[in-house]
Amino acid sequence: MLMMKCIVLICGPPACLKSTLIKILQLIFSHHQILNLKFLCIKKVQEILFKNKNENKRLYNFLSFDDLFLGYENDIIENESNWKLYRLLIANEIENYILSNVQEKNSSINLKYSSQILDRLYQSLKHLTNDSILIIEDNFYYASMRHRYRQIAQRVKIGFASIHLHSNLTIALERNTKRHISKRVSNVSIENIFAKYDLSTDDLMIDTTNRGLTSEHLHRILQRIQQACNEPEQQLVNIIDDEQRRRATEINQQNMIYQIDQKLRKFISKHLNNEFLQNEKFKIANEKKLYAEMINNKRQTFLELIKQRFIFIHDNHDDIENRFEQFLNGNN
CATH class of the missing domain: 3.40.50.300 (P-loop containing nucleotide triphosphate hydrolases)
Incomplete structure (x- = not known):
């Protein structure tokens, strides 16, 4: 040491x-x-x-x-x-x-x-x-x-x-x-x-x-x-031990949220590209901006609900895109 x-x-x-x-x-x-x-x-x-x-x-x-x-x-x-x-x-x-x-x-x-x-x-x-x-x-x-x-x-x-x-x-x-x-x-x-x-x-x-x-x-x-x-x-042994346990829990949760967030950002990028290509209203620049802001606000709300354990996600996060799509459609 x-x-x-x-x-x-x-x-x-x-x-x-x-x-x-x-x-x-x-x-x-x-x-x-x-x-x-x-x-x-x-x-x-x-x-x-x-x-x-x-x-x-x-x-x-x-x-x-x-x-x-x-x-x-x-x-x-x-x-x-x-x-x-x-x-x-x-x-x-x-x-x-x-x-x-x-x-x-x-x-x-x-x-x-x-x-x-x-x-x-x-x-x-x-x-x-x-x-x-x-x-x-x-x-x-x-x-x-x-x-x-x-x-x-x-x-x-x-x-x-x-x-x-x-x-x-x-x-x-x-x-x-x-x-x-x-x-x-x-x-x-x-x-x-x-x-x-x-x-x-x-x-x-x-x-x-x-x-x-x-x-x-x-x-x-x-x-x-x-x-x-x-x-x-x-x-302070007890305090340090308690803090180590708390920190380990926090690290695990934040790692999970970070990984989910990265997957959501990739999904949103594809989702926005598809929407902008297929929907006539997105030929107006301001409409694109408003829609993108709305989707990203939904992303932040979705992550917060996961943090608060109102939405349960499997450990491998394989279902995250489907779950977020359901959330966007109001089915969660």
Whole structure:
């Protein structure tokens, strides 16, 4: 088992300076003095992370979900169920990697981009050592997302810290407009994440609204990391066992829903093509769009009824197309 020092989450809504903090930490850990940071602050980082004074030994790893999903974002966030599966995939593989320190794909979750994302993940993890700190950046807008990584830390008895950057929505939207166009997030997405953000009392709260990130903020962040390194999490056996069972059930259900959804999408594609060819009214473009939206809404309702066990599907899913066709015709 790989006995790291701790896992640190850098989390918060978009445009709250998470990426900026990561860049600052990367520069600090590389012994660059920036933004008029006091020498004492630099020395503090060295005490925390470079106790063996071996500068060639990498004692920190940065992992960004944006980097893992680069090029696949639109497909991955197409629906929430799909997005959750990718999150489970990453968390599970980080846990597997720390426990076994072996680069192999152990996941039972089979997704479209699993192989590519795991390859990127292992490239990010390959420098982990027993003295490493793993710093993970993402929105982590549900407390349960952050709690999953605390459970990993508890299981392997290493430190854990959740550092939450936040600002008011107006400032976040303003910052977003100043980003390079390739880095911008839609205003709707930002507003949606702000609305659903689930705060936890365990988070270190850093308000970047008025002054952005300051040296005082960095000092608090470094102190929190030091505390996490010095106070490993304790394994809670019953909680972990219960969580493992719950997670296994969730994985199985989400895998099933994902596979059914893929079959339904193929069926719908054929169904729409046939309908558009045979029905005169679909020569009007708007009619095509309205019908396609209606069918896809039916698909989402059908999947939800399966999740809630109002519709029973055989394990091999062979009857799924017929069942959905019956559902469309109102016979289910």
